[in-house]
Amino acid sequence: MAIVIGNLFDEKELAALREAAEKLDYEDGGKTAGRYARDVKSNLQARKSPGLEAIFEQVRARLNANEMVKSVARPKRYARMLLSRYRGGMTYGTHVDDPVMNGHRTDLSFTLSLTGADDYAGGELVMEDDIEDRAIKLEAGDIVLYPTSALHRVEPVTSGERVAVVGWITSWVREPGQREILHDLDVAARSIFDEHGKTPAFDRVFKAKANLSRHWYDS
Numbered sequence: 001m002a003i004v005i006g007n008l009f010d011e012k013e014l015a016a017l018r019e020a021a022e023k024l025d026y027e028d029g030g031k032t033a034g035r036y037a038r039d040v041k042s043n044l045q046a047r048k049s050p051g052l053e054a055i056f057e058q059v060r061a062r063l064n065a066n067e068m069v070k071s072v073a074r075p076k077r078y079a080r081m082l083l084s085r086y087r088g089g090m091t092y093g094t095h096v097d098d099p100v101m102n103g104h105r106t107d108l109s110f111t112l113s114l115t116g117a118d119d120y121a122g123g124e125l126v127m128e129d130d131i132e133d134r135a136i137k138l139e140a141g142d143i144v145l146y147p148t149s150a151l152h153r154v155e156p157v158t159s160g161e162r163v164a165v166v167g168w169i170t171s172w173v174r175e176p177g178q179r180e181i182l183h184d185l186d187v188a189a190r191s192i193f194d195e196h197g198k199t200p201a202f203d204r205v206f207k208a209k210a211n212l213s214r215h216w217y218d219s
């Protein structure tokens with residue numbers, strides 16, 4: 001199940017991030033793809049540099065401060081981040097992301113778009129499913145999080161340019177179903193608290209969430 005969270009960065013911040021991205025050097029994205037994904041990957045990725053690290057640090061800080069991201073993903077670590085650009089027909093065909101990156105398990109993948117839906121044609125991120133595909137086109141500053149277990153692709157960008165930070169999260173809770181239960185309990189506890197305050201019902205739901213977290217957290 002994919003989830004989109006809007007407006008992680010405002011217009012001014014996005015303009016600064018795009019300007020910082022413009023200054024970086026780019027190389028063929030095939031370099032970071034696994035053996036089979038390499039053949040279907042055609043994009044550009046920023047080379048390692050202090051400027052790139054500064055962008056990633058800003059993204060990490062914003063994700064770690066976001067209540068929705070925390071509740072849905074429970075990030076323990078960012079296994080990898082990349083800054084990618086697609087233009088002039090670039091695409092990333094159907095693939096599955098590596099299960100381990102830099103020695104860390106990848107539980108969730110994300111795309112944080114620095115460009116908006118009007119900046120390019122094509123370029124949808126498509127989640128593939130046995131029954132139907134689901135195409136996602138983000139506005140600038142939006143993020144989509146999805147289980148790394150899913151087959152997905154990026155449609156060819158036929159005009160304009162698509163710039164995004166993509167990344168992989170190691171979650172404290174590896175099972176998507178368990179993360180969903182903890183997120184539901186977060187939502188339920190918050191709504192009881194907001195409507196009725198710290199009632200006995202709130203205490204019970206919050207206690208159940210705390211105790212399930214203790215069962216399911218990796219360490």
Ligand SMILES: O=C(O)CCC(=O)C(=O)O
Nearest residue numbers: 092097111125154164166
């Ligand atoms: O750019 C995206 O939205 C996803 C890219 C992707 O699938 C990848 O880099 O593995």
Ligand SMILES: [Fe+2]
Nearest residue numbers: 095096097152
């Ligand atoms: Fe991918």
